[in-house]
Amino acid sequence: MYERLGASFKVENWWPAESEFEIMIGAILTQQTTWENVEKVMTDLKANGLLDVDSLVRIDNDTLEEIVMPAGFYRQKASRIKGLAEYIKVHYDSNPLAIMNRPLEEARRELLSIRGIGEETADSMLLFAGHKPKFVAASYVSRILKRTGILDSEDYDEIQRYVESIVPPKPEIYAKFYALLIQLAKTHCKARPICGGCPLERECAFSVRKGE
DNA sequence: ACCCAGGTGGCCC
């Protein structure tokens, strides 16, 4: 799959950002939202010089909510972003990368303890901001594995363990494979499948005519 | 007028 999807999709610079902290903020903003909506927020955050820990701690909540609005769930997300910034300021002297330097599983548990950071968001941060070998078992990944008959599971940890047991544990490979799967999902494997031209149509057990 | 998006947390049993 890795090689065949790689021949079908270009996923270079797939998570564009000017800093690791920007990726961490993006990971929260993109929860249950399209990246296009996140970009508007990111542009606005950048324009207001808010992409650093101390500025986010300082900014008043109403202003931040207004900026976050286009990404949806804006009250939750604004407070989650603020909470993350405050956590890093208090525990890591405002250095967002310090947490990534801890042993992987400890860093993961610590991220999970922060409000608004669940498994997928934590792993996105570890993989894309921390460059750690953690595969992100997003719902799209689950859907593709299910429809292709590779693994029928909704359990995050099980899906992650499965992929990590097969794919070589290199951050670049996890990141590219993840990007390829999400790209595949966005073009062909949405809730309503778009099967024409899908590079995996032949082995997919749930192409449109069979239904789900 | 629907359905869906690169989830998370809270509450119920």
Place this chain on the structure above:
DNA sequence: GGGCCACATGGG
């Protein structure tokens, strides 16, 4: 440990 639900804007 599962099954709902709220959270919210923006695009098809």
